[in-house]
Amino acid sequence: MVEWSTVTTDQSPDEAFVSFGEQGAQLTYGSYLRLGQLLDSQHLESDPPAHDELLFITIHQVYELWFKQLLHEVTAARDAMTGGKVWWAQHLLQRVHVIERVLVQQVDVLETMTPQDFLEFRQRLAPASGFQSVQFRELEFLSGAKDATYVKRFRGLTEEEQQRLTARLDEPTLWDAFLDVLRAHGLAAGSDEEVSASMRTVAHDRSQYAAVWALGEALLQHDELAASWRARHVVMVERMIGAKSGTGGSSGSTYLRSRLPMQYFPLLWNLRSEL
Numbered sequence: 001m002v003e004w005s006t007v008t009t010d011q012s013p014d015e016a017f018v019s020f021g022e023q024g025a026q027l028t029y030g031s032y033l034r035l036g037q038l039l040d041s042q043h044l045e046s047d048p049p050a051h052d053e054l055l056f057i058t059i060h061q062v063y064e065l066w067f068k069q070l071l072h073e074v075t076a077a078r079d080a081m082t083g084g085k086v087w088w089a090q091h092l093l094q095r096v097h098v099i100e101r102v103l104v105q106q107v108d109v110l111e112t113m114t115p116q117d118f119l120e121f122r123q124r125l126a127p128a129s130g131f132q133s134v135q136f137r138e139l140e141f142l143s144g145a146k147d148a149t150y151v152k153r154f155r156g157l158t159e160e161e162q163q164r165l166t167a168r169l170d171e172p173t174l175w176d177a178f179l180d181v182l183r184a185h186g187l188a189a190g191s192d193e194e195v196s197a198s199m200r201t202v203a204h205d206r207s208q209y210a211a212v213w214a215l216g217e218a219l220l221q222h223d224e225l226a227a228s229w230r231a232r233h234v235v236m237v238e239r240m241i242g243a244k245s246g247t248g249g250s251s252g253s254t255y256l257r258s259r260l261p262m263q264y265f266p267l268l269w270n271l272r273s274e275l
């Protein structure tokens with residue numbers, strides 16, 4: 001059997017390890033990832049501490065980190081479409097889909113919490129609510145579902161958050177960028193009727209318009225995955241709080257169910273009826 005001591009090296013294994021990657025600035029795993037800040041950001045409202053509140057905070061923070069990543073990818077995908085780099089937009093949208101599947105599946109983790117255990121700290125949360133997630137709303141606006149009334153309905157936004165949302169209302173959406181792609185391929189994209197006719201052309205001549213068809217399908221997938229998240233969220237909400245009103249002041253599941261039919265790209269869905 002070969003022992004550590006028989007390995008031929010002019011350094012002991014310990015010294016070799018210590019010297020590895022320590023040139024110049026003293027970057028460490030923890031300093032690079034700012035773990036001091038990150039792991040000191042879970043502050044419970046309940047007192048005495050409710051066991052499940054750490055899970056509740058952690059899961060929301062993980063969602064917000066992924067929302068940040070999604071905004072990064074979706075913005076870049078939009079810009080790639082407008083800039084004529086359809087292949088890059090396609091690549092980024094595939095990543096967006098994988099992250100969105102993770103977001104849907106993550107509901108399973110929170111559903112290991114029982115309604116009784118949630119009620120131990122729920123009353124401490126009002127008037128806060130997921131309704132106030134600025135990044136979630138930014139993603140909706142960026143995807144195509146702009147609704148200025150949400151900016152007014154938000155209470156307690158910081159100046160910076162207000163500006164971020166207003167900026168998203170002013171900037172082009174994924175859908176605007178897709179219309180740029182249609183035009184770049186010589187397809188009309190003025191009115192809804194023109195866009196629908198162009199999409200029928202694309203659908204019926206896929207060998208000619210393969211990249212445009214694939215991009216439309218990637219957008220539809222993004223839309224479908226957002227719908228999946230809303231559907232899982234509302235069922236989880238009914239499991240946790242039934243028909244109670246929400247801490248954010250809405251009717252709760254009735255409000256959330258009214259949001260289920262939302263579509264980012266209605267013309268891509270209508271196309272299915274016209275084929």
Ligand code: HEM
Pocket residue numbers: 059060063064110118128129130131132133136233236237240241245246247248249250251252253255256259
């Ligand atoms: C125990 C788990 C949860 C319950 C009971 C719950 C409940 C609710 C309720 C009742 C609303 C409607 C607004 C209001 O509060 O009046 C809402 C909205 C929302 N929640 Fe949750 N939620 C839960 C977990 C989550 C998680 C993990 C996220 C992830 C970020 C989230 C994100 C959102 C968002 C983005 C909205 C706004 C939806 C929209 O306006 O379409 N929620 N939630």
Ligand SMILES: N[C@@H](CC(=O)c1ccccc1NC=O)C(=O)O
Pocket residue numbers: 060122125128129130131241245246247248
């Ligand atoms: N709106 C939820 C509470 C809740 O889930 C929540 C509270 C504060 C921050 C984020 C939350 N998540 C989703 O709404 C409720 O009515 O029970």
